[in-house]
Amino acid sequence: SPSPQQQPKPLYLCSPFVDAALVKGNFKTIVMLPKYVDIMEWVAVNVFDFYTNLNEFYGVITDVCTQQSCTTMSAGPTLSYTWINQDRKSVHLPAPTYIDYVMTWVQNLLDDENTFPTKSGQDFPPSFPSTIKHVYRQLLRVFAHIYHAHFHHLLHLRSEPHFNSLFAHFLAFGQEYDLLEVKDVKGGSSTVGIGALWERWREMGILEGTKQ
Amino acid sequence: SAQPGQSPDYVYFDRNPAIFTEDAQVRAKGAQLKLENYYKITVDAAVERNTRRVEMERRLLEDVTTSDSRRNRQLAQLGKKESTFLRLKRTKIGLNDFKTVKVIGKGAFGEVRLVQKADTGRIYAMKLLRKTEMLKKDQLAHVRAERDVLAESNSAWVVQLFYSFQDPIYLYLVMEFLPGGDLMTMLIKYDTFSEDVTRFYIAECVLAIEAVHRMGFIHRDIKPDNILIDKDGHVKLSDFGLSTGFHKHHDSNYYQRLLESAKNSNSTKAASRNSVMVNSINLTVSKDQIATWKANRRKLAYSTVGTPDYIAPEIFLQKGYGKECDWWSLGAIAFECLVGYPPFCSESTHETYQKIMQWQQYLFFPDDVHLSAEAQNFVTRLITWAEQRLPVEEIKRHPFFFGVDWNTIRQIDSPFVPRLNSITDTSYFPTDEIDQVSEDASGDSTAADKDLAFLGYTFKRFSVSSHAF
Ligand SMILES: Nc1ncnc2c1ncn2[C@@H]1O[C@H](COP(=O)(O)OP(=O)(O)OP(=O)(O)O)[C@@H](O)[C@H]1O
Secondary structure (H helix, E strand, O other), rough: OOOOOOOOOOHOOOOHHHOOOOOOOOOOOHHHHOOOOOHHHHHHHHHHHHHHHHHHHHHHHHOOOOOOOOEEEEEOOEEOOOOOOOOOEEEEEHHHHHHHHHHHHHHHHHHHOOOOOOOOOOOOOOOOOHHHHHHHHHHHHHHHHHHHHHHHHHHHOOHHHHHHHHHHHHHHHHHOOOOHHHHHHHHHOOOOOOHHHHHHHHHHOOOOOOOO | OOOOOOOOOOOOOOHHHHHOHHHHHHHHHHHHHHHHHHHHHHHHHHHHHHHHHHHHHHHHHHHOOOOOHHHHHHHHHHHHHHHHHHHHOOOOOOOOHHHEEEEEEEEOOOOEEEEEOOOOOOEEEEEEEEEHHHHHHHHHHHHHHHHHHHHHHHHHOOOEEEEEEOOEEEEEEEEEEOOOOOOHHHHHOOOOOOHHHHHHHHHHHHHHHHHHHOOOOOOOOOOOHHHHEEOOOOOEEEEOOHHHHHHHHHOHHHHHHHHHHHHHHHHHHHOOOOOOOOOOOOOOOHHHHHHHHHHHHHHHHHOOOOOOOOHHHHHHHHOOOOOOOHHHHHHHHHHHHHHOOOOOOOOOOHHHHHHHHHHHOOOOOOOOOOOOOHHHHHHHHHHHOHHHOHHHHHHHHHHHOOOOOOOOOOOOOOOOOOOOOOOOOOOOOOOOOOOOOOOOOOOOOOOOOOHHHHHOOOOEEEOOOOOOO
């Protein structure tokens, strides 16, 4: 049991916020691959929507996610993500810069006809699954930072049921299509804040998919 | 701080949205609404997709003559269509994807253009609706509900909607193009129809209105301008109040003002007791009046006030109305087809309104037009108080429709089949009367859409015929 000296439990793990949800029940019906449908199209449109919706919520808190408030891309008490720059070096970036890089990069991919084709007859590139995995991983980091550093902001704005559902949907989707790497939520030496949330929600059964 | 019975994790959090700027609070609300809308649409889409699949599997299983390989091909085909539809959802559709061929109509809130989709070459009719005009009318709930009806309908009697999108200034509706023009243009051209021709169009309208009612919708603004003619000369209804829901004459304030001005004219009468006021009632409509009405007919259609000629009295009374109001409108249209002008036409909309309110004094069949007893009776069974108006089953059984086969009318030859030279033939539209300088559409359809009022407006049709591609 937690000793009183430990860090206070993050708000997103506390009642009643931990189970605040816009979408009740589990996400199976909207995560499952519809029968006969091309899995690439299905993953593509869902990632497109996750990006759009996450971007919408990040836009809400940009005023409070600044170079000063978030000097690193933090996602837990001892965890900050690093960005691989052009010289292939890992660098720490302020969270708003990091997130801007991620969102711009994803937007460009989504707009790129060679990665996310929209014209009829145009196929997805063979590299699509690995691209998607990268995109998923980076979007997960954006979620992780928002939960770690800005959850109380979402509470002030009464957005926690919405954001929780979006994230739970994102996790359920990642689980179903092997986009979610357990190490990315459980962390190694340094724990990812949202890892505990992921486990809580799994226990609650809301992330249940067709595979587990 | 935890109370007994509560989880030990329970915390109180003192919410204070004011730490955020007003702008950020609005953005938060926007993000929430968009996400709610997203999940609603996503769940609906999953249900509909499932229904389509189950339906197809059931059909294939019932048909024992279908071979396994054919069955699998058909299911793969369905999967392909569903996949293409998913792709379409990622595709940004905007004004730039369409080339304007011609302006073919002006409406209260914008215009209607004949357009060609650049990549497929397909022809559509595109309606532009000015957002500010619609907001002024304060009927956004209606526009959403009504767009949904249009979007979800697959009825042959209703104009199909393929895409809707928006930019900061306009809403755009991309619909199937009906090359035969509208009933108003036909009536301007032919003046009157024979009873046989009238029977055909009115019978088709009966089925169209019935289809609309079955979808749980009341049109409320059926008029010859909204009765469109397809390439084979058959009828389709347009304008599910999409714009007409915003019409000034649907605006409750407008009604209120009309009612008040009617009351006031009575009270001035009472006040000036000494002056001799004769409130003359004209049972006949003068030839001049008809001429004026006809000359102004198209202008009226383009004005934002619109024409109240076909509106049922109960709508003006604002005490609630039901689907019967559409049958009144049909009665007025039948009258116009047979007689050449609508029953309460006047020189001013205000006068028309007053005649409708006192329809018993003004409904009058002119002597110089011969009408059969059935036709005359039919009209009077619709232009009457709502409670006495014929319901649809009785309308269909009315002697005026003797000989009409309600099940096959859409398959029989229409009395006027449009003669078209090309898919972009607009000879059935008064394009030379319409200012071809089209509205200055911004073309910037990718601009971030901050207009929450129009949230969820953007639409792409799942098209079984894949017509959308
Ligand atoms: N799908 C279509 N195909 C061909 N022509 C059309 C189509 N939709 C509209 N039109 C033409 O444009 C004219 C105006 O359209 P519509 O009546 O829908 O506009 P509006 O702005 O809603 O006006 P109102 O509300 O007064 O009817 C119609 O009378 C018709 O001639």
